[in-house]
Amino acid sequence: MQPWSADLAGRLEEHVVTSELLRGNPLDDPHERPVLVYVPPGYDDEPDRRYPSVYVITGFTGHVGIWRNRMPYRRPFPETADAVFASGEAPPAIVVFVDAWTAHGGSQYVDSPGTGRYHSYICDEIVPWVDGHYRTLDAPGHRAISGKSSGGYGAMITPMLRPDLFGALATHAGDALFEYCYLTEFPKCVRHLRKYDGDIRRWWDDFRSRTSFTKPEDMELLNILGMALCYSAREDGTPDLPFDPVTGVLRPEVWDRWLAWDPVRMVPGHAEAMRSQRAIWIDGGTRDEWYLDIGAQAFHRALLDAGVAEDAIHFELFDAGHGAIDYRYPLALSWLCHRIAP
Structure with missing residues (x-):
């Protein structure tokens, strides 16, 4: 295994898409965004053939450039995805790597006055752009979305909200x-915020003034601030924390706004959309530090209770924590491609 690069049997193409929906967003983040599109082996040989598509979205703090990161003794996902198709393990598909990074780490793939219209950006700009530039099968039954962590969150809620696009x-x-x-x-954040008189904006100003992640509180405060911008921002973009930053007492009216975005709680209200899905892969590590294996179980049960057919779901827990589970991605990709192939 080479430590620096590898040849692909297919091809990874780089683009920049201008988003009108992200222009003038609340965080003044770029409205021109990179998009990577992988085309499988043989794409150029059959000019009349159309392909299913799989959209891949990143976790919190992720951007499209992370797909080029190479860990020791492991290949990045574009290469393991290429191996799935080159080996004939799965029917060929177009794989689209989407960027939805924000200055606060991520967008959770929702439309929010705190970050911008990232849900609409994917659904109303990126999908039509891909369909207009590549020979895709333009139907929800042939279009999937996949992700890990916050990307896995986006993969759960996007088909709920747009079953007309993702199946x-x-x-x-x-x-x-x-x-x-x-x-x-x-409670961890309440302790951290003692250093900043309970003002998360003071921490944010400090964070931006120095090298990132050089203080122990950085990741936890960034995560909570980022989520508040997505789930509980006011119309003017100001984030409301779901707890009192000094006492730690929950603010029920804000916490309820977060809970309304919980995929487990969203399923009953979007049961028909979930029943229309051709394939749903759910997995998680049994040692996940954020208990997302339990979240996976709850999501699985909510789907079954909503009437989703058991044979449409692949549910699996495996021995791992939250990180370094990229070896799971090609397994899900292969399974999805078999289900969305024409």
């Missing part, structure tokens, strides 16, 4: 059952 999904350790994956972080 399959894969979620790896996706954010779910918020009382376990987020609530346990709140």
